[in-house]
Amino acid sequence: MSPYQNLEEYNIEIANDVKSSYTKIIGELGEDVNREGLVKTPERAAKAMMFLTQGYKQDAVEILNSAMFAESYDDMVIIKNIELYSLCEHHMLPFFGKAHVAYIPDGHIVGLSKIPRVVDVFARRLQVQERLTHDILECINNTLKPKGVAVVIEAAHMCMMMRGVQKQNSVTTTSGFRGQFEKIETRNEFLKLISSELS
Numbered sequence: 001m002s003p004y005q006n007l008e009e010y011n012i013e014i015a016n017d018v019k020s021s022y023t024k025i026i027g028e029l030g031e032d033v034n035r036e037g038l039v040k041t042p043e044r045a046a047k048a049m050m051f052l053t054q055g056y057k058q059d060a061v062e063i064l065n066s067a068m069f070a071e072s073y074d075d076m077v078i079i080k081n082i083e084l085y086s087l088c089e090h091h092m093l094p095f096f097g098k099a100h101v102a103y104i105p106d107g108h109i110v111g112l113s114k115i116p117r118v119v120d121v122f123a124r125r126l127q128v129q130e131r132l133t134h135d136i137l138e139c140i141n142n143t144l145k146p147k148g149v150a151v152v153i154e155a156a157h158m159c160m161m162m163r164g165v166q167k168q169n170s171v172t173t174t175s176g177f178r179g180q181f182e183k184i185e186t187r188n189e190f191l192k193l194i195s196s197e198l199s
């Protein structure tokens with residue numbers, strides 16, 4: 001199975017079920033599902049939701065394994081400012097922000113683009129920010145088996161902005177560290193190198 005499955009490959013029956021669920025929701029919200037602007041909305045919304053949750057169909061381990069190269073470089077590799085969009089599992093509203101990922105190779109490096117791909121695989125699911133952080137961390141740790149891995153995510157949650165507590169400026173930061181990043185000096189070096197992005 002390709003790790004880059006796209007919408008066309010989704011089970012058509014699931015897509016149709018999601019579509020009819022949206023038709024029902026829109027009707028129950030008091031709207032006329034047959035008015036011109038809304039006729040195609042259930043289909044569009046189903047496609048959008050299936051795109052935003054396509055991570056369930058993708059295999060992050062396979063993505064990393066597809067581009068691992070033997071290399072003796074054993075200093076820190078940092079990919080910072082990886083934009084991410086996810087859906088909070090409590091309200092199914094977006095949370096979005098940036099991920100900063102670092103690892104210290106142990107005999108193998110990975111194709112740089114694969115790190116943001118792994119972020120997307122786990123972000124495109126129903127998530128909480130804490131689990132998203134650990135999913136990325138553990139996947140890289142267990143697959144690439146580096147000397148250390150670090151993940152920091154800073155994100156804004158629409159469920160805290162558009163509704164509920166209605167705070168427009170709060171940012172949530174989560175982090176996880178494994179291996180050499182558990183040592184305070186290594187962790188601080190990483191945090192310093194990404195600190196221009198954390199404000």
Ligand SMILES: Nc1nc2c(ncn2[C@@H]2O[C@H](COP(=O)(O)OP(=O)(O)OP(=O)(O)O)[C@@H](O)[C@H]2O)c(=O)[nH]1
Pocket residue numbers: 088089090127128129130157159160163164165
């Ligand atoms: N820890 C964590 N909480 C989250 C995340 N996304 C949303 N939440 C929180 O999930 C909680 C759900 O709490 P509930 O009291 O069950 O839901 P609610 O009545 O809609 O809560 P309010 O948002 O406070 O109105 C809220 O406090 C949200 O802020 C996340 O990624 N991590």
Ligand SMILES: [Zn+2]
Pocket residue numbers: 088089090091092093157159160
């Ligand atoms: Zn929420």
